[in-house]
Amino acid sequence: MSFDKTYYEALIIRYFTNEISENDVKQLHAWLQESEENRSFYKTLKSTWILSGLSDEKSEIDSAEDWRIIKNRIESKQVSGNGRTLRLFRLLPIAAAILLLLGIGFNWFSPNDNTGSFLGTEGGELVSLPDGSTISLFKNAHLSYDFTDDNQRKITLSGAAFFDVSKDESRPFIIGSPSLRIEVLGTQFLVEDYGDVEAKVLVRSGKVGVRTPTDYVIAQKAESVRMKGNGALEKYLSEDKNSRSAQDAILVFEHADVKAVMSQIKRHFGLAKVIYNGDFTDCFLTSRFEQKSLPSILKIIESTLGITTDLTDSILTISGSCKK
Secondary structure, three states: OOOOHHHHHHHHHHHHOOOOOHHHHHHHHHHHHHOHHHHHHHHHHHHHHHHOOOOOOOOOOOHHHHHHHHHHHHHHOOOOOOOOOOOHHHOHHHHHHHHHHOOOOOHHHOOOOOEEEEEOOOOOEEEEOOOOOEEEEOOOOEEEEEOOOOOOEEEEEEEEEEEEOOOOOOOOEEEEOOOOEEEEOOOEEEEEEOOOOOOEEEEEEOEEEEEEOOEEEEEEOOEEEEEOOOOOEEEEEOOOOOOOHHHHOEEEEEEEEHHHHHHHHHHHHOOOEEEEEEEOOOOEEEEEEEOOOHHHHHHHHHHHHOOEEEEEOOEEEEEEEOOO
């Protein structure tokens, strides 16, 4: 198989359940055009989904027609009154059980096995691991785990996630991210590492060891660690009130610098980048957003601070200057 089976299983199921962004639909559509192998894999999953009774759509694959249907779904998608979409993981266990029953390997939904993989969706993804640890994945974060080694619990993460790790002194919990290696026994902490920006770890309780190829530090409760461009690690005091926003859908800012605000909004909504055009010196926000959509939050920030925002293809541009 010449493609990442785990990733495309997740993408296809998100398509079937309407929990997919337009950019991801474009990616899926392009992938379908690449090879007959890809189209065959998609057709197998789609036929199984229809047989499950969760869908009444036709079983024949028609990528052009599927593109039209899902594009219309996105354009007409209704957001619930609280500003959040339905969390995908409420439907996934059903899908997983059916697919596994019919003999299709589907490790992406295997929280009771020793290996598995997950993709953060809009509204957050709460993952329960076999050891009792729980993880809140932010949107577009990708996590996989391997508990086959009796001496350690191995995690691979790309993106942002909040960890609540069950204590097991005989089996350290090891996280590998694009820039960091994190070692814990049992604690609560946030990891943010996209591989192309400053990686950081924020500790809510317990102790966490953070390692790069050239440095190593231990952080405790209320301490954070960030990686500099040369791989050196810097420890500092920091309180991120929104480290669990992927789970509770609440963003709280108390006299927060606008760049810090946008950084946490970027993490929460899985944006690709934030661009600043203007002077944001002495620009602070105090506000609370509970189960609000990104457009709603940006509109309130614009009104409060007197700045303008533009969101295009997951890139957020902030322009102007704050009200004085």
